[in-house]
Amino acid sequence: xxxxxxxxxxxxxxxxxxxxxxxxxxxxxxxxxxxxxxxxxxxxxxxxxxxxxxxxxxxxxxxxxxxxxxxxxxxxxxxxxxxxxxxxxxxxxxxxxxxxxxxxxxxxxxxxxxxxxxxxxxxxxxxxxxxxxxxxxxxxxxxxxxxxxxxxxxxxxxxxxxxxxxxxxxxxxxxxxxxxxxxxxxxxxxxxxxxxxxxxxxxxxxxxxxxxxxxxxxxxxxxxxxxxxxxxxxxxxxxxxxxxxxxxxxxxxxxxxxxxxxxxxxxxxxxxxxxxxxxxxxxxxxxxxxxxxxxxxxxxxxxxxxxxxxxxxxxxxx
Numbered sequence: 001x002x003x004x005x006x007x008x009x010x011x012x013x014x015x016x017x018x019x020x021x022x023x024x025x026x027x028x029x030x031x032x033x034x035x036x037x038x039x040x041x042x043x044x045x046x047x048x049x050x051x052x053x054x055x056x057x058x059x060x061x062x063x064x065x066x067x068x069x070x071x072x073x074x075x076x077x078x079x080x081x082x083x084x085x086x087x088x089x090x091x092x093x094x095x096x097x098x099x100x101x102x103x104x105x106x107x108x109x110x111x112x113x114x115x116x117x118x119x120x121x122x123x124x125x126x127x128x129x130x131x132x133x134x135x136x137x138x139x140x141x142x143x144x145x146x147x148x149x150x151x152x153x154x155x156x157x158x159x160x161x162x163x164x165x166x167x168x169x170x171x172x173x174x175x176x177x178x179x180x181x182x183x184x185x186x187x188x189x190x191x192x193x194x195x196x197x198x199x200x201x202x203x204x205x206x207x208x209x210x211x212x213x214x215x216x217x218x219x220x221x222x223x224x225x226x227x228x229x230x231x232x233x234x235x236x237x238x239x240x241x242x243x244x245x246x247x248x249x250x251x252x253x254x255x256x257x258x259x260x261x262x263x264x265x266x267x268x269x270x271x272x273x274x275x276x277x278x279x280x281x282x283x284x285x286x287x288x289x290x291x292x293x294x295x296x297x298x299x300x301x302x303x304x305x306x307x308x309x310x311x312x313x314x315x316x317x318x
Contacts, residue, residue, distance in 0.1 A: 257312060
């Protein structure tokens with residue numbers, strides 16, 4: 001089943017707000033609903049969801065494959081769980097407490113009037129300030145967000161994704177450039193043997209300038225190969241999925257800073273240039289890489305310099 005696209009959907013808690021759906025699960029972030037949106041009246045909701053005959057708790061033979069109590073918007077209604085449109089208080093079986101009710105709290109689904117039945121409203125239909133997964137009085141988690149309220153990824157998750165991607169790129173580069181690595185190793189071994197013999201007999205050490213001149217072409221070729229591998233690996237995945245393998249593993253994703261969705265090809269390329277391309281420039285590449293990495297520690301949206309170049313942010317996926 002194809003999940004609903006990421007976006008803002010009406011909340012099922014209380015009227016007035018919308019909740020963020022990231023394409024895989026509900027976020028804790030809410031915002032006021034757009035002007036002109038009104039929650040349906042209770043009579044309309046009951047007319048849409050009231051079954052022909054109320055089924056008692058336990059009468060259903062068992063859950064089916066489509067019964068997901070936390071379905072994405074537009075899919076499984078919340079009322080198709082545990083008894084399917086069971087009226088609150090009618091012949092409840094063992095336990096007798098409505099599903100989701102906490103001690104001393106109002107049963108879920110009865111917040112909009114005494115005649116409303118448990119589970120009538122499809123989950124995600126009604127807006128409200130109450131955070132997903134929390135009950136009235138709970139505290140929402142703090143942290144920076146994108147301009148539309150999407151939670152951003154933590155620094156540690158981003159660092160973990162960077163390490164995983166670095167291992168992948170280096171491993172592929174080593175496989176493809178094994179002949180270059182062998183040539184560099186042979187030159188280093190030859191220089192070491194000559195230096196050892198000279199030290200033993202008291203002669204002059206070998207010329208280091210010749211050694212550096214011998215290995216420089218192979219080092220440049222290996223560096224260019226690594227750049228090519230990283231471009232082929234990172235740019236298409238960032239554009240088509242918003243995630244490299246490292247970001248998939250750490251539950252993060254790249255998105256434009258000003259709206260939800262995938263980045264453009266231009267943004268994916270500019271983000272790579274700001275990350276790998278500038279860092280490969282001699283003399284300034286090392287300093288730039290350090291500045292790019294530590295920029296995230298004081299940026300209010302946890303952006304690095306290459307995020308700013310590409311006009312992107314890294315958000316949480318799960």
